[in-house]
Amino acid sequence: xxxxxxxxxxxxxxxSHNVSLLNDIKIMGIDGVENVEYxxxxxxxxxxxxxxxxxxxxELLTDRITEEFSISKYKTSEEKETEKNSIEVWLKHGVTDxxxxxxxxxIKDLGITDNVIVKTGHKYCFNGSGITVxxxxxxxxxxxxxxxxxxxxxx
Amino acid sequence: MTQNVKIIEIINLxxxxxxxxxxxxxxxxxxxxxxxxxxxxxxxxxxxxDVELETVAQTWSEHCKHKTLTGNIEYTEIKQGKKNITKYSxxxxxxxxxxxxxxxxxxxxxxxxxxxxxxxxxxxxxxxFKVETHNHPSALEPYGGSATxxxxxxxxxxxxxLGAKPLANTDVFCFGLPDTKYSDVPEGMHHPKRIAKxxxxxxxxxxxxxxxxxxxxxxxxxxxxxxxxxxYCGTMGIIPKDKCFKKVNSGDLVLVVGGxxxxxxIHGATFSSVELDKESDVSAVQxxxxxxxxxxxxxMLKARDLxxxxxxxxxxxxxxxxxxxELGEKTGxxxxxxxxxxxxxxxxxxxxxxxxxxxxxxxxxxxxxxxxILKLFEKENVEATFIxxxxxxxxxxxxxxxxxxxxxxxxxxxxxxxxxxxTAVWEEKKSVRQKKIDVDSGVLTQDIKNVLADINVCxxxxxxRQYDHxxxxxxVIKPLQGNSIVNSGPSDASVIWPCAVVKNTDKAIVLSNxxxxxxxxxxxxxxxxxxxxxxxxxxxxxxxxxxxxxxxxNFCWGNPNKPEILGSLVRATQxxxxxxxxxxxxxxxxxxxxxxxxxxxxxxxxxPPALLVSAMxxxxxxxxxxxxxLKKEGSFIYLxxxxxxxxxxxxxxxxxxxxxxxxxxxxxxxxxxIMKQIHKAILDNLVLACHDCSEGGFITAVSExxxxxELGVDIDADLxxxxxxxxxxxxxxxxESNSRFIVEVSRENSNKFEDLLKDCCYSKxxxxxxxxxxxxxxxxxxxxxxxxxxxxxxxxxxxxxx
Numbered sequence: 001x002x003x004x005x006x007x008x009x010x011x012x013x014x015x016s017h018n019v020s021l022l023n024d025i026k027i028m029g030i031d032g033v034e035n036v037e038y039x040x041x042x043x044x045x046x047x048x049x050x051x052x053x054x055x056x057x058x059e060l061l062t063d064r065i066t067e068e069f070s071i072s073k074y075k076t077s078e079e080k081e082t083e084k085n086s087i088e089v090w091l092k093h094g095v096t097d098x099x100x101x102x103x104x105x106x107i108k109d110l111g112i113t114d115n116v117i118v119k120t121g122h123k124y125c126f127n128g129s130g131i132t133v134x135x136x137x138x139x140x141x142x143x144x145x146x147x148x149x150x151x152x153x154x155x
Numbered sequence: 156m157t158q159n160v161k162i163i164e165i166i167n168l169x170x171x172x173x174x175x176x177x178x179x180x181x182x183x184x185x186x187x188x189x190x191x192x193x194x195x196x197x198x199x200x201x202x203x204x205d206v207e208l209e210t211v212a213q214t215w216s217e218h219c220k221h222k223t224l225t226g227n228i229e230y231t232e233i234k235q236g237k238k239n240i241t242k243y244s245x246x247x248x249x250x251x252x253x254x255x256x257x258x259x260x261x262x263x264x265x266x267x268x269x270x271x272x273x274x275x276x277x278x279x280x281x282x283x284f285k286v287e288t289h290n291h292p293s294a295l296e297p298y299g300g301s302a303t304x305x306x307x308x309x310x311x312x313x314x315x316x317l318g319a320k321p322l323a324n325t326d327v328f329c330f331g332l333p334d335t336k337y338s339d340v341p342e343g344m345h346h347p348k349r350i351a352k353x354x355x356x357x358x359x360x361x362x363x364x365x366x367x368x369x370x371x372x373x374x375x376x377x378x379x380x381x382x383x384x385x386x387y388c389g390t391m392g393i394i395p396k397d398k399c400f401k402k403v404n405s406g407d408l409v410l411v412v413g414g415x416x417x418x419x420x421i422h423g424a425t426f427s428s429v430e431l432d433k434e435s436d437v438s439a440v441q442x443x444x445x446x447x448x449x450x451x452x453x454x455m456l457k458a459r460d461l462x463x464x465x466x467x468x469x470x471x472x473x474x475x476x477x478x479x480x481e482l483g484e485k486t487g488x489x490x491x492x493x494x495x496x497x498x499x500x501x502x503x504x505x506x507x508x509x510x511x512x513x514x515x516x517x518x519x520x521x522x523x524x525x526x527x528i529l530k531l532f533e534k535e536n537v538e539a540t541f542i543x544x545x546x547x548x549x550x551x552x553x554x555x556x557x558x559x560x561x562x563x564x565x566x567x568x569x570x571x572x573x574x575x576x577x578t579a580v581w582e583e584k585k586s587v588r589q590k591k592i593d594v595d596s597g598v599l600t601q602d603i604k605n606v607l608a609d610i611n612v613c614x615x616x617x618x619x620r621q622y623d624h625x626x627x628x629x630x631v632i633k634p635l636q637g638n639s640i641v642n643s644g645p646s647d648a649s650v651i652w653p654c655a656v657v658k659n660t661d662k663a664i665v666l667s668n669x670x671x672x673x674x675x676x677x678x679x680x681x682x683x684x685x686x687x688x689x690x691x692x693x694x695x696x697x698x699x700x701x702x703x704x705x706x707x708x709n710f711c712w713g714n715p716n717k718p719e720i721l722g723s724l725v726r727a728t729q730x731x732x733x734x735x736x737x738x739x740x741x742x743x744x745x746x747x748x749x750x751x752x753x754x755x756x757x758x759x760x761x762x763p764p765a766l767l768v769s770a771m772x773x774x775x776x777x778x779x780x781x782x783x784x785l786k787k788e789g790s791f792i793y794l795x796x797x798x799x800x801x802x803x804x805x806x807x808x809x810x811x812x813x814x815x816x817x818x819x820x821x822x823x824x825x826x827x828x829i830m831k832q833i834h835k836a837i838l839d840n841l842v843l844a845c846h847d848c849s850e851g852g853f854i855t856a857v858s859e860x861x862x863x864x865e866l867g868v869d870i871d872a873d874l875x876x877x878x879x880x881x882x883x884x885x886x887x888x889x890x891e892s893n894s895r896f897i898v899e900v901s902r903e904n905s906n907k908f909e910d911l912l913k914d915c916c917y918s919k920x921x922x923x924x925x926x927x928x929x930x931x932x933x934x935x936x937x938x939x940x941x942x943x944x945x946x947x948x949x950x951x952x953x954x955x956x957x
Contacts, residue, residue: 020957024348028337096419096442096498096512142337143349148295149440 002074003044005057006123008037013066021124024143032130033139038122041088042103043074045117052112060106085131089145089152090121159504160560161205165189166197182212191573206505206553206561213473213509214480215572217749221247223715223724224747227576230725234583243725244574250728251708251742254735263705263741264399270468271315271392272743273399274705276773280657281396282664283319284771285311286327286389286707288748293386295440297345297353302361302443303513305388309365310469312392313452313516316399318459318467319392321452322629323651324362326372326388326622327668327767328354329711331381333610341753341760344382352957354386357443359621364445365452368630369622370649371666376610377673379763382753385711387767391666393656398459401466405486405547407519409479410464412532412539413451414444414514416474417498421510447514447537454535455516463520463528470515475542476508478517483545484569489552490543492560504555519545577715581722584677589802589815592885596938599885602810603854603929603942604950606889609806611673612851613954616643629653631663632697636782637863642948644783644863647696647847648770652777663777665770667693671850672765673804677818679723683730683766684821688893690770691738691830692847696896698780698837701738701830704772708745713761715749723764737823743771781837783846785864788925790843791905792868794853795917796829796895797822799878800886806851807889819893826894829915833896841908844899854888854931856897861929862948870921872933884936899923 009015017038025033042061044053050071057069091097100118107116124144126136136154145152168176173189176182184192192211196203203211213219228243243249255266262275271285289304305324312319331347340346345353351374362369367390419441458464470478475495479488492504498512520528525541532539546552551568553561594602606612619634632650637643648667654660669689674682687706695701708731715721735742751762774780802808803816836842844864848856853875861868875887882890900908905919924930929947931940 023957027348094418094499095440096417096444098442098444098446101444102446142346146296146345149299149442 001047003053004072004074005042005044005053005061006039006070007062007067008039008070010066010068021143025139028138028142030135030138032128032135033126034128035126037125041121041123043119043121045119046114048112048114048116055110056107056112059110060103084155085126085136086155087124087136087140087144087152088121089140089150090119092149092151095149159555160558162202163205163208165193165202165208168193180208182208183216184212185575187573187575188215191571195567195571204560206508207563209505209509210476210480210551210561210563211568213476214568216473218472219477220572221747222572223577223721223749226574228579228721228725229576230579230722232581246725246728250732251735251745254732255741255743257736258739258741260741262703263743264396265316266741266743269315270311271319272705272707273315273394274743274771276393276664277657277660277662279396281394281399282391282771282773283312283315283394284389284391284707284769285315285744286325286387286709286767286769287311287746288709288711289386289388290383290711290748290751292440293350293354293384294344294382297350298357299440299442301354301357301386301388303441304386305358305361306443306445306448306513307469307471308388308390309367309448310471310516312390313455314467314469316394317401317464318398318455319394320456320656321367321390321392322627322653322656322664323391323649323666324367324369324389325666325668325769326358326369327670328387329375329377329380329385329672329765331384332376332378335378335381341382347381350384354384355618355621358388361443361445363623365449366626368624368626370624370630370634370651371668372634373668373670374615374618375670375672377763379760382760383751383762385751385762385765387709389769391651391664391771393653403466403482403486403519403545404521405545407465407521407545408525408541409488409490409543409545410518410520410528410539411475411495411542412455412516412518412537414447414512415496415498415538416502416507416510416512416515418502418506418510419512421506441511441513443513450535450537451514451516454532454537458528458531463524463531464518465521466519468517470511470517472511474508474510474512475517479543480551480568482517482519483551484565487546487548487550487565488543489546489554492553492555494540494542496538496540504553504560508553577721578718579721579725580718581726586677586803586817587815588800588817589808589813592811592883594885596940599938600940600942602807602885603858604947605810606806606851606855607858607947607951608954609810609851610954612806612855614645614952615955616952617955617957627655629655631777632780632782637784638865642862642865644859647693647783648699650697650774650777650780661776661778663774663780665694665697665699665772665774667770668767669693670765670767671804672763674818675723675764675766677803679727679764680730681818681820683727684734685819685893686766686768687731687734688821688826689847689849690768691740692896694770694772695830695833696781696783696845696847698774699772700834701827704740704770705743706735706740707769708742709767710747711751711762711765712747712749713764714752720761727764727766738827779838779840781842781845783844783860783863785860785866785868785899785923786843787901788866788923790899790901790923791919792857792870792921792923793898793900793908793917794875794895794920795833795898795912795915797876797878797892797916798853798887798890798895799892800882801890801892802886805889805891807885819891821893825916829894829896832911832915833898836898836908836911839907841900841904841911842898843901846897848895848897849891852889852891853895853897858929858944858947859951860897860899862944862951865927865944867924867926867928867930867944868921869924869930872931873935874918874920876916876918884933884938
């Protein structure tokens with residue numbers, strides 16, 4: 001089973017990623033983007049049950065004061081069609097993912113001894129009236145993904 | 156041979172095919188070198204394996220062998236139409252090393268022969284310092300490249316002698332202009348601002364997680380670094396004197412400790428010898444993991460103190476190939492590559508051997524300590540694996556599943572690289588004085604704010620405050636100084652008091668640096684002299700003894716195959732020799748990074764030559780250190796040193812858009828005298844605050860002192876000692892002449908201070924006032940300036956707030 005855990009900043013707390021990215025987009029001269037929301041995303045590949053995934057999200061990956069999490073079952077690109085105006089960035093296959101190494105170790109420290117593979121990614125959701133795929137491509141290449149080691153998908 | 160190893164046809168190739176083979180396999184070996192390899196294997200009557208060819212390429216890489224600086228150079232200097240030719244057979248040995256050797260300082264413990272330079276700290280301890288560059292990886296992947304840059308130099312400190320404990324990190328960067336138009340960035344490259352943000356984040360995340368404070372640095376912006384940033388990372392550490400040397404014995408076991416080996420970083424060493432282009436090798440990028448390195452650090456120091464190993468070095472460029480090869484150079488070694496722990500399956504033997512996967516150290520362990528050292532690493536959850544044994548046949552033998560995949564003589568590997576003669580040329584350029592600059596009070600006030608706001612002068616607090624500069628609790632003088640977080644100015648140098656490591660000591664360690672590629676665009680000799688003196692001045696400002704400093708050189712240059720570029724490098728090394736001898740301060744370590752060029756679409760971008768000089772010294776009494784912020788109303792302001800008409804390459808020249816003028820020169824005798832007397836004044840507790848004049852000139856430095864101390868100054872500019880009576884006021888205020896210090900001295904100590912400086916050029920130019928203004932007047936120029944220090948501080952702080 002593949003789960004995706006997305007971590008979101010709670011309303012009322014500022015997220016410096018969002019502020020900084022919006023600023024960079026403006027400096028780059030791209031208009032039409034009014035708001036950006038950034039989420040770290042963790043893909044958990046394992047046979048563990050939903051309860052354990054929830055423990056991992058709650059105990060390990062979320063700062064419960066400022067953040068909240070959501071868990072979804074992995075969706076293919078086609079299934080994600082409804083999530084418009086977003087960019088997902090993941091490390092390319094074979095690139096060392098040190099954050100995932102730490103997460104795997106910490107999952108063991110939580111007492112979950114099942115075999116777990118973790119992949120870490122980033123998701124950015126954009127709001128605005130003038131957002132186009134071309135603009136999102138420019139943003140992804142300009143700030144969000146280093147295509148040497150990462151791949152990105154626009155939805 | 157099995158499918159794991161390929162035999163590479165070389166002995167029957169012609170010249171064209173040899174060049175092609177080098178290029179296709181990213182070996183970065185020249186035709187002459189390829190022919191030498193061909194000759195060696197012809198003598199053996201066989202072709203090499205891929206493992207052997209890769210091993211030669213790593214060992215002979217510019218990164219590992221410094222072939223340019225240690226090679227033959229014919230240098231032609233053209234002055235006033237006359238040619239003068241000098242031949243060097245080893246530029247480093249005949250300039251920088253030579254000075255250190257001739258100075259023969261008894262307090263130098265280990266210089267130019269290990270992973271870092273080591274000098275005396277006290278009777279029992281030495282202090283080690285090393286600065287490295289990680290330019291090409293940072294151009295491709297700024298975060299990962301810079302993180303592994305700092306991770307690598309920390310391992311250099313762990314790998315000096317039997318291992319030093321890191322106490323502080325330094326970071327110096329050169330980036331392209333952050334306001335570069337996105338459309339001007341070459342295809343396949345990152346925007347300079349993205350590079351800058353990524354590099355800062357990488358150093359921050361690695362350094363902070365290692366629990367090592369980042370205490371000193373600099374940032375320089377220039378369009379010449381747009382496609383090729385420079386990322387210098389340094390680490391200083393403390394080491395017991397009886398652990399300063401290593402020795403491998405035949406029979407010792409080869410132990411690899413730390414991170415696992417993957418494909419990351421393959422060809423990093425040879426990659427550093429090629430120009431960057433959009434097709435640059437993906438696998439040359441390394442990814443760091445500071446958590447693993449922190450565990451290695453803590454555990455290996457325990458093993459060191461238990462005398463469980465006889466030698467250690469880090470896996471840097473060239474990976475195991477370089478690390479094991481270096482340790483086994485005088486003995487020989489057999490390694491069983493299948494024993495190396497891997498991140499994932501599928502690596503070929505040559506990939507295992509040259510991978511630059513991070514966080515790995517290699518040890519030579521006496522067989523009797525085999526179990527004990529394994530147990531220690533295991534207890535601390537650090538992976539440690541024996542992979543081979545040092546022999547006595549002076550051969551490198553590599554096996555993979557019992558099959559011999561490499562068998563070469565150490566002598567060929569380490570001494571076999573041919574030394575072709577390179578041509579270097581330098582032609583003197585005539586400098587002319589800039590047109591006279593006359594401005595009124597309003598324009599001058601705005602000019603002062605513009606200079607303070609310039610990208611190469613403005614506050615770096617956005618960067619500095621991301622770093623932990625206090626962890627370990629030993630940082631006495633920090634990168635920003637002042638009365639509060641809001642009101643601060645740039646510290647000249649940092650001071651570490653290693654009280655947690657060396658109990659009951661009053662001694663401290665000062666770290667400073669000097670860099671200014673702007674001057675190198677005109678003359679790299681003067682640039683070098685200026686940055687060496689700047690590094691010294693910075694250290695002296697906080698209390699260092701100028702006669703007990705040691706220096707590190709880090710050259711970042713363009714393609715040395717171009718005679719003019721190599722000529723400018725020769726000039727810089729000559730200046731290093733002259734300065735080192737004149738000031739009697741040795742260079743103790745250094746590194747060069749060449750081929751900093753970027754080609755795309757047929758156009759070549761070459762970086763402006765950059766020399767970073769880092770200074771380190773031991774301060775006898777940590778209580779006698781000084782900061783730069785003004786302290787006391789009513790005290791006097793002195794400007795020590797003479798102001799010359801030297802504005803070429805200055806920040807003011809950039810702002811006013813003129814290219815003429817003279818690059819700052821150096822009166823070495825006067826400079827020595829001034830630094831010595833300033834140091835004496837600090838030792839006699841006569842100095843309340845001290846700051847050097849550098850980028851932006853006198854007016855910039857005095858403004859920084861004022862807003863950092865939340866006090867004003869009243870300056871009579873006509874009292875400033877100048878060498879040329881025709882200088883206009885802006886030329887005086889913004890000149891970047893060397894050897895100048897602004898010193899705050901209390902009224903009661905002014906006579907003593909003046910007495911100390913009686914043989915130096917100085918003037919009492921004003922006083923500290925309680926009103927928050929910089930007041931500056933010149934009756935000669937009919938100028939009066941009154942500017943609130945808050946406005947000056949705002950100008951200084953606003954530019955770099957990303």
